[in-house]
Amino acid sequence: MxxxxxxxxxxxxxxxxxxxxxxxxxxxxxxxxxxxxxxxxxxxPQKCKICEKVECKQRKRAAEVDRIHRWQREGNKFRASIDKSMDAIANIDVEIRNLNYEMARRRQQIGAQACT
Structure with a gap:
């Protein structure tokens, strides 16, 4: 020890x-x-690297959502761009989910280490 x-x-x-x-x-x-x-x-005082990555990905996701809303207001001429942004949002959601899983796993390890 x-x-x-x-x-x-x-x-x-x-x-x-x-x-x-x-x-x-x-x-x-x-x-x-x-x-x-x-x-x-x-x-x-600052957040950990995983939290910073999650915040960065959430900002990217919000930018993609804003872009989609803007394209949808302008009509149906940006259909391919909207589809591409939808795929990007799905990928970002998977990355955020994986980072959140990693945070939960680390916090669970703290509890397990405290018990042993």
Whole structure:
């Protein structure tokens, strides 16, 4: 059970920081026992990379939706562009869903690590 810093983001996500202290189980220099305990929590005011990616994708999705609405108001002459944007929205939705799944998986791991 070696000690590390933990970075806690504003969104609630976290990541391991720098190694700080060896535990009593590990006697070899430069080696760690593999178990990580929190030495100090560093609160980071910004969101994690996954949340930033989700926000970016949501902005892209909103831009595509606005574009579709604009093309639909102008009539039926942009049908191919509308179809292409609809496909792009579907792909962005899949990417957002995968990122949200990744966040849920990471948060579930925190609970599992706390129980063991």
């Amino acid at each position: 070696c000690f590390y810093d933990m970075h806690r983001f504003a969104c609630g996500d976290w990541k391991w920081g720098n190694f700080r202290q060896h535990c009593a189980k590990e006697y070899r220099m430069g080696e760690t026992c593999g178990m990580k305990l929190v030495n100090h929590t560093i609160h980071v």
